[in-house]
Amino acid sequence: MRKIALVLVIILSLLQTGCWNAREIDELGFVLSIGLDKDENGFKVTAQIASPETYSKTLSGMITKPFWMVSSTGKTIFEAIRNMASISSRRIFWSHIKVILISEDLAKNSTLEIFDFFTRNPELRLRTLVAVTPGEAGKLLEVVPVMEKDPAIYLEKIIQNKSLTGKSYNIMLKDFIQDYLDPNVAPVTSRIVLDKSKQEPVLKTSGAYVFDKNNLPIPLTEQNTRGLLWIKKKMNDSIMVVNCPYDDMPTSLEIKKANIGFKSGVDNEIPLFTINLKVTATLTEQSCLTNFNDISKLKELESAMEEVIRKDIQSTITVAKDLKIDFIGLSSILHSQHKEEWHQISSKWNTLFTNTDVSIVVKVDISHISLAKPLEPITKQD
Amino acid sequence: MSNEKEVINNKQFRDIIICIMWPSAINYASGILTREVGRDMWISGIISLFTVLPFIFITINVGKRFPDKTIVKYSQELLGTGLGKVIGFILTIYFFLIASSSVSMYIHHLSDFLLPQTPFLVVTVLHTLVICYLIWKGYEVIGRTSVVAFGMAIIFYLLVLMASLSEIDINRITPFFDSGVLPVFKASIKADTFSGVTPLVIAMLFPMIKDKNSAFRSAASGMFIGGFFFVFYFVVELMVMGPQVVALMRIASMDFVRSIQITQYLHRFESFMVALWYWSIMIQAGILTLCSLEAFKETFGIKKKTPFLVFIFGFLMVILTFVIGRNRVFFLYLREHLWQNFAVPIDFGVPLLVFLAAGLKKAITSANVNK
Secondary structure, rough: OHHHHHHHHHHHHOOOHHHHHHOHHHHEEEEEEEEEEEOOOOEEEEEEEEOHHHOOOOOOOOOOOOEEEEEEEEHHHHHHHHHHHOOOOEEEEEEOOOEEEHHHHHHHHHHHHHHHHHHHHHOOOOOEEEEOOOOOOOHHHHHOOOOOOHHHHHHHHHHHOHHHOOOOOEEEEHHHHHHHHHOOOEEEEEEEEOHHHHHHHOOEEEEEEOOOOOOOOOEEOHHHHHHHHHHHOOOOOEEEEEOOOOOEEEEEEEEEEEEEEEEEEOOOOOOEEEEEEEEEEEEEEOOOOOOOOOOOHHHHHHHHHHHHHHHHHHHHHHHHHHHHOOOHHHHHHHHHOOOOHHHHHHHHHHHHHHHHHHEEHHHHHHEOOOOOOOOOOOOOOO | OOOOOOOOOOHHHHHHHHHHHOOHHHHHHHHHHHHHHHHHHHHHHHHHHHHHHHHHHHHHHHHHOOOOOOOOHHHHHHHHHOOOHHHHHHHHHHHHHHHHHHHHHHHHHHHHHHOOOOOOHHHHHHHHHHHHHHHHHOOOHHHHHHHHHHHHHHHHHHHHHHHHHHHHOOOHOOOOOOOOOOHHHHHHHHHHHHHHHHHHHHHHOOOOEEEEEEEHHEEEEEHHHHHHHHHHHHHHHHHOOOOOHHOOOOHHHHHHHHOOOOOEEEEEHHHHHHHHHHHHHHHHHHHHHHHHHHHHHHHHHOOOOOOOHHOHHHHHHHHHHHHHHOOOHHHHHHHHHHHHHHHHHHHHHHHHHHHHHHHHHHHHHHHHHOO
């Protein structure tokens, strides 16, 4: 028995399976973000690769740029990436990628190829964020942020901050593909723009992109994106600016909690929906002098906020109907609640969707206003 | 002939059953079932448990009449030597094929995601060496290891639960029976190809069980625990990724693990999850190969388990795994479209045949006694 064990140990030592796949860290190019643009050959791929030295706790010598940018072209994405090997000394490693940024031009033509590659790749995480930009994706990735070491982390964080602003959207690759493959729901991605109004241009999230039936990206405004965020229950910790009911001065309200419920039905092939939204908010800033410690005045503010939210949601639904794209996901709600009726009308959904009747019921509860009385200037008495 | 020296207690027996039920089901079954019935695939998984349960009952019922014999031995007594040996031979091949399928699934996990450069044959040989060691050591060692494997499975599922909580969307599994009731029941036949071998394995293990009177309780609890594991995984997979994405994937379990993370700090923990999962699939492959070996010995009257025999089985395992597992397209086609054509008749037909023969024999014996 011992002889057998000894032979086994020798054989196992020789068959060191790890060695075939051994890749030292200094041989790998850790891709943090990737930009995809259209090229005359097909695809232009720009990869932002982390420079591991800048993440070391003990930096020595000069502080170098924390990332490298590598670009190449090819007929397919995979060919473009492999062509990087001719100019990159490190092998591309996908496991830490955070954002896939696609130019609008490319998204108009090649959505299937893009997502086919990323779905098949076993290294890539399905949690990778997907975003589209009206500009050139490769150029945007070169913008060096002030607050973070590299653009990918900056981009990831500003996309994930969607609920703080209430004006942008985020989606992971797995959720994008789920919506992309669903014939009745349209996927929505983040929209990244370059804000040149500052002294140094910065990347900014603004609105969203909806992919229509032909998978062409259509931009969504910030207001319509906010309506979408309400429907998707992604407005927690967000902000609403509502005009004071008495003097139209702006007040800021922070959304603490938002619960949404849906009821659906079909009447003579007209889909009917009722959206019930319950919002808990806190008054964080007011420009007017109204004392909202007065319950009746607080109720007026709540009604004003309810109206603003209702308008936001309604405008998003109107846009969806005008575009004839159900990016809100009303089909999923109807399917979930009334599967028999859904199966009868599902083949006609894209037509019936434009006749959808949606009623929106919003209930706002401003539970906290921080101050016992408004901040009034003290007038000097002569 | 049973191995009189080997005894496994009921807890080990239960844990072996658990290890048979879930590791390969979460691997390929989720994609196969989702392509069949979409978001209802977890319901098909539950239905498959209740279709297997009666066959576990009848297997144990017959086994109690032959407490020291495996199905191979008592089928010769009940059906005649000729037919009994045919059954024994079929079971030898069948157990071996399922074991090879288990080994292939494990290697696909490694080769496709973690060790893409390592040749398929190398990983096959290494894993087969471990299986050969297990079968050489026998039922008791496998039983004791299965207790550890069960513990690892619990850790595995706790991690899955923790990592997926923030991503769960219950709307992705509703409405129930969206594909219709009949298609969901029909799809449970494909689910049975992953769990249906359980009664036959019980029939091989029965002589080793310490407390045979509690065997059904142990087997049923093992089946339901193992079944809960894979149904839970199906449900969470659907809720996190969605039915369209699960249907797209060949090995949905690994893609699921790529979609989740534990807090901001434990991102890529697929390797860790594979290490936890490996315990159970090693037991699955080991026990199935051992059942194949024992069926072979009993069919052909070989009394002793020799190293040469173990070596031959290991060698054949490597060859068969290479043949069926190296081409992933072929393997998926085999598992998805062909497997149920022979698995279902064997899984359910053999226990039923033996049960009917036992019943008939009992009736004839009673009639003779009354005369």
